Amino acid sequence: MKKRNVISKALFVFTLAMLPVVLGGCGYNTMQRQDEDITASWAEVVNQYQRRADLVPNLVNTVKGYAQHEAKVFEEVTAARARVGSIQVSPETLKDETAFAKFQEVQASMSSALSRLLAVSENYPQLKADASFRDLQAQLEGTENRITVARNRYIQSVKEYNVTVRSFPSNLTAKLFGYGTKPSFKVENEQAISAPPTVSF
Numbered sequence: 001m002k003k004r005n006v007i008s009k010a011l012f013v014f015t016l017a018m019l020p021v022v023l024g025g026c027g028y029n030t031m032q033r034q035d036e037d038i039t040a041s042w043a044e045v046v047n048q049y050q051r052r053a054d055l056v057p058n059l060v061n062t063v064k065g066y067a068q069h070e071a072k073v074f075e076e077v078t079a080a081r082a083r084v085g086s087i088q089v090s091p092e093t094l095k096d097e098t099a100f101a102k103f104q105e106v107q108a109s110m111s112s113a114l115s116r117l118l119a120v121s122e123n124y125p126q127l128k129a130d131a132s133f134r135d136l137q138a139q140l141e142g143t144e145n146r147i148t149v150a151r152n153r154y155i156q157s158v159k160e161y162n163v164t165v166r167s168f169p170s171n172l173t174a175k176l177f178g179y180g181t182k183p184s185f186k187v188e189n190e191q192a193i194s195a196p197p198t199v200s201f
Contacts, residue, residue: 027170034161041154066127080113100183158184
């Protein structure tokens with residue numbers, strides 16, 4: 001009986017000692033690290049989109065000072081910003097394909113509205129010469145660049161994680177612990193960019 005207890009304890013200790021090795025070898029630790037990378041890179045994406053949304057009111061007010069009869073454009077930008085503000089974003093968004101797609105859709109509408117707002121400035125030389133407008137435009141361009149970098153980091157993190165979750169033998173561990181693939185950003189208006197540009201001289 002004593003011998004059986006000693007063997008049971010030894011087996012238990014051996015199992016505990018081997019658990020980290022087994023979990024590490026089956027991809028569990030890799031998935032944990034990659035999941036944290038995704039969470040961090042997602043937070044940076046959201047942070048940069050928020051920075052852009054925060055610039056919008058100042059940009060709209062500056063343009064309004066010069067282009068008061070462009071009311072439709074101002075309404076579109078304001079509505080797009082309101083839609084951005086109405087989306088509740090959290091790490092749970094990454095687990096819900098529909099919520100993620102909605103987030104992308106709202107951000108795309110904001111990009112489109114901002115493009116129209118900046119196009120308006122082309123009609124107003126005095127606005128283009130305004131120092132505060134130029135400063136806001138530079139901040140917006142810098143933010144768009146940061147958004148691109150943050151999205152690329154997120155896409156890379158998701159790619160690495162999804163490969164781990166779908167590869168053998170780590171896919172068995174993923175199924176055991178309920179880890180699934182995460183959504184990634186898709187190209188906005190994929191059909192439009194797949195068509196070759198028309199060039200006329």
